[in-house]
Amino acid sequence: MNAKTNTNRRLSPEDREQQILEGAVKFFAEKGFSGQTRELALQLGITQPLLYRYFPTKRSLIERVFEEAYINKLDPEWSVALTDRSQSLHKRLCTFYCNYSEATYRNEWIRIYMFSALMEEPLNRHYIGLVEEQILTPICIELRDYCGLPKVDISPISQIELDHIWVMHGGLFYHAIRKHIYRSRVSNDFEEIVSRAVSTMLEGSKAAQS
Amino acid sequence: MNAKTNTNRRLSPEDREQQILEGAVKFFAEKGFSGQTRELALQLGITQPLLYRYFPTKRSLIERVFEEAYINKLDPEWSVALTDRSQSLHKRLCTFYCNYSEATYRNEWIRIYMFSALMEEPLNRHYIGLVEEQILTPICIELRDYCGLPKVDISPISQIELDHIWVMHGGLFYHAIRKHIYRSRVSNDFEEIVSRAVSTMLEGSKAAQS
DNA sequence: GTTTTTATTTATCATCTGATAAACTAATTC
DNA sequence: GAATTAGTTTATCAGATGATAAATAAAAAC
The missing domain is CATH 1.10.10.60 (Homeodomain-like)
Structure with missing residues (x-):
């Protein structure tokens, strides 16, 4: 310039x-x-x-x-909002992913994140820990409630439950990878994609119980 | 050595x-x-x-x-099997993703793929084109049939439909990213994860119609 | 306006790194 | 078994690259 x-x-x-x-x-x-x-x-x-x-x-x-690149990307408020059962879980998840994506699914962030992961920088591991602890585990707990399954204090969240949520989480993250790393043409209506992914996950998880 | x-x-x-x-x-x-x-x-x-x-x-x-790293990774037979309606779509998708993951979700492949994508090597773009054309579009078509929606010749597969399937596809791919790039501890029972992801996507997509 | 300070540039070093040429040596040929 | 062929190593080059020191010039101090 x-x-x-x-x-x-x-x-x-x-x-x-x-x-x-x-x-x-x-x-x-x-x-x-x-x-x-x-x-x-x-x-x-x-x-x-x-x-x-x-x-x-x-x-x-x-x-x-x-x-x-990393500071102040995860707002602790989001975790709180995720567990606020006065709103529907669908609404909560959509709101969360819209906030979360706005903060992290940015060109510089995504690319630096992937470069650092490939280089085995410790920051990636640290960040993954935070995501599992503050986002995915809370979602698993809310999903248990949504599907009428036992509470956490009865049986802890299993690796397979976490991995199940990781598929949705990773699927949405992958949208950003496609956009910023692959530089593919992707739909710009991310809210719609989030809404569909969340609905699908919720209804699909519920249906799998029966 | x-x-x-x-x-x-x-x-x-x-x-x-x-x-x-x-x-x-x-x-x-x-x-x-x-x-x-x-x-x-x-x-x-x-x-x-x-x-x-x-x-x-x-x-x-x-x-x-x-x-x-790239030759002979996508077996054309898989595309054929995906559209063989004598088997349930769930079964077809599970079989496909187990084959697909065995061929591509390998340490060297995943890492070289991501490095090449970050470097804007043309191979990545080429591969993405193949995946959309030979895998995701067929899945979209089968999903239309599964959900009782109009056929392709009535209205073509839209970007948002493709992106919706990309979420599942990317979610499963992201499992390999977590394993081989982040080197996180992940569940080794990938078949179970595939089965859950496929069920969720199918039931969720169907439920979203009503 | 002169002096002092300091942000910035020019010049340069030492090492790294892709690449080449010549020397060496283990097979093969006759 | 001597001569030839060819796979491999040693020695080395030229340019790149992280880093340093001295020179320069713009702002601040007096």
Whole structure:
């Protein structure tokens, strides 16, 4: 963009650091973490050594990119809303997935997430733990109630129940993979897809009981 | 493994090429395509220049890895079996996904697939086209029949119908992503997961009509 | 307006990495 | 068994790449 426009030369350290960080998120999301510092600098319209004024190593910049991409993505409020039985489970799940997708099914996030997973960065594992604990297990509990099955304190949520919900969760996540990683043409009406996926899961799970 | 065992020195060109290719599949599946030729050679127990006796460039080796990973993975017979209405749709889908997963939900395949998709290799796009055409569209057609909806020649399969099936398909694929990319603990009883996902999709889709 | 400070650039290093050429050696040929 | 062929290794190159130090220039201080 502003590769040669000397518009914003000599920024304050805070602004420059922020600009580099934002540029690095976009850059590494596109190229992966083997992307080169010179190319990143070029894209930012600065020289490569300037990166090292703000980040001691390439690795340290990548770590900051992780932080930037991951913080404040899971709103604890959502878990609470998921278990609020004053609303229908269908409604709750649709609301949740619309919020959740808006926060995480973004180009940079999805791509950095997949790159980091392939590189076995610890953040992926940590995030998976959070998802299972704060989202999928609550959904399993609500689904038990919805289907008239025993409560959690009678028998804990099994791996197969979790994996069953993972299929819906993963199916919706996969929509974002198709869009941002495969770059396929996908339907833009994600709300409709969520609504259908949720209805299908709820009705299908109930039907499977009988 | 046999990094220093001079057991299989001086192989025939065919054997050596095959050995390098197999090693390269494993290596690039693990490290991604920015993995280095020296490390690959070390893992193979040969010297790095020997690679260039069999493959003129690193890129050409990677191309061969793609070919190796992708050929003969989709059996055309499966598409035929999917539309054989002498069996229940549930049975057909379960059989298909068990065959399909056995062929493609393998560690090397899944990881190379995702690396190549992130790198925007054309193979991914090509493969997606095949899946939509030979698998998902047939399933949509069968699902129409199952739900008592109009035939394809009345109204063509819409993007939203395709995306709906993509959720199930992606959900099952995501199981393999969790296993081989996230390396999470997942249920090994994949047949059970397939059976549940298929039942849920079928019953859910039917219920959504009423 | 001169001096001081500091953000940024230019020049450069050391190592890595894909690739090549020559040397070596284990088979094969005669 | 000597000569030839061919698979493999050693030595090495050229460009790429992360990182550093010195030079430059824009802003701040006085």
